[in-house]
Amino acid sequence: MQTTETSTIEQFAAQDYKFGFVTDVEQETFPPGLNEEVIARLSAKKGEPEWMLEWRLKAYRHWLTMSEPTWANVHYTPIDYQSISYYAGPKPKGSGPKSLEEVDPEILKTYEKLGIPLHERAILAGVAVDAVFDSVSVATTFKEKLAEVGIIFCSFSEAIRNHPELVQEYMGSVVPYTDNYFATLNAAVFSDGSFVYVPKGVRCPMELSTYFRINARNSGQFERTLIIADEGAYVSYLEGCTAPMRDENQLHAAVVELVARKDATIKYSTVQNWYPGDENGKGGIYNFVTKRGKCDGANAKISWTQVETGSAITWKYPSVILKGDHSVGEFYSVALTKGYQQADTGTKMIHIGKGTKSTIVSKGISAGHGQNTYRGSVRILKGADNARNFSQCDSMLIGDQCGAHTFPYIDVQNPTARMEHEATTSKIGEDQIFYCNQRGISTEDAVSMIVNGFCKEVFRELPMEFAVEAQKLLAVNLEGSVG
């Protein structure tokens, strides 16, 4: 506690936002603006087949008929979609890097600063990395090893080129291009992202991980990720994010689709630490994400775990469609808001199959002027006999200028459903802090200890290294929040 964590805190304090640096790479970037021609150029740039462009254009035309949602408990100045550049990427040298040696050394340095375990570090950590640098994937490790067992782990662009039948079958099958304003925009202009396919009966031998990074000024990022676990397969996927310091708000509208077939399990973990804006709330990332999984077969299981500490605004509801009988959906979440951060996050569990089961554990922590909203909906449809849901939403307040809001929506259409809901709101206790102080523990360490204790049920769900990182993140982010 004292050495490692305190020194980490000091480092962070000295560096402000540690990852707030800008990489100096020659970039090819589209001028700001959005229309069909821009989309066609984007698609051409990426060498996409005709069907992909058609899909993008369909989405774009639909998007023009939609308006931005206003129901979330977040406030921001309107986004000018014409002022965003929809393509940015390092200039290709020849036909693009074939190995790490060919990758721009500046980019490699950036990864190093971000602590991405490439080279031997990756092997030691047992992590395969598909790193997204702006819009172009520049490095993928372990692909061969995964290929041995038939697993496909590549960039979305590569998947479009090399596995068009899989992409066409599954893309939009969970989040249709008409789904919502931000998902539809993503369908039209998505830049890149990750693609995973785990074949029947294969247990993925390592945690898959990807690091996102927003680097180019005003280039909104539109990641698209698709993960498919075929019958009886298992995969655990980690997503971690950092972004450089910026003045302007940067839009991030990602889409993640998960498909778990019969007896398959997908575990998707996120630690999100994007730039939240300065102490006055200026700058920071707008994070409007659509994440959804489908349990498409009996006994399928999808588990979302997220630790959200960054972004100026977070709008995010990882959801599960429980279609297969006895399928399982889980959502474990820690959301921390401080300064002027706003988070409206939660989940949707849609019970369709018989004996389906969902668990929701949400921990919201608000400090400073942070506003934290849990918005969750559980729907038990007519055919979902003996469905069960357990929801637990706990809020912790640090100081008295922040807020916590809980909006649980429940729609039960089958009388055999069993629903349990618990909600608590607590203030971090003076008496708890004093008790720690009396044992020699500083107030800062006490706060991070108490908050980490509060979040334990969620951290337990994270892979080991991620759990450690998440705890550090919370400690750093809570610094100075109790006077």
Added chain:
Amino acid sequence: MLEIRNLHASVEGNEILKGIDLTVQPGEVHAIMGPNGSGKSTLARVLAGQEAYEVTAGQVLYDGKDLLEMDPEDRAREGVFMAFQYPVEIPGVGNTYFLKAALNAVRKHRGLHEMDAIEFLKMVRGKMKLVQMDETLLNRPVNEGFSGGEKKRNEIFHMAVLEPRLCILDETDSGLDIDALRIVADGVNALRAKDRSFLVITHYQRLLNYIVPDFVHVLVDGRFVRSGGKELALELEEKGYSWLEGMTPEQIAAQPVGA
């Protein structure tokens, strides 16, 4: 070791301590008794540095240093320990994890190396025996769901691990069954040392049969009205506080010690 001079303290504008004087030498055990609400816990909390209590007059010297100037965590690191009358629960934080963080904060302050997990666990095993702590309580969250008696025992366990120099026990005996009382008292006695002093707050003479004090002080309405040797506790047990409460504090204060 500890010198309290004319200490006045109030909470939310009400004066609770109305002039406390007390000198504790190294190795001494002082018992503090007194009716409910007389200010015993307040005195303990003021010494430990709880913010809600405002010192309005007086002075406290600890090893010659101004104790009231120090932050609560620094007092703890300097060796002031308070076993809480109502130990606080910290959900999700393991007892051992907590205690290791505490011990290392203390050790660091004292210029000792910080213990790693292996070293710490080895040391902890020995201390557990001292208060016959159940192993399962080590891994559970701090005080969460502990029974009243388990919480009290845990406080003494913390004390044994942290090895403080001034130990303030606030009604550690209440809530303990007879066997547990004995065990805890034995634990405390094992920790008695030439350079370690105790302030033992209690309502019951029974505890003082086990932890034999050098002095007994009776606190009524924010003042010590009587001080004496261990026999004062026996006398109190026999006659009750009404024996002292029949008089105004001024009358009591005017009486010679031991009258």
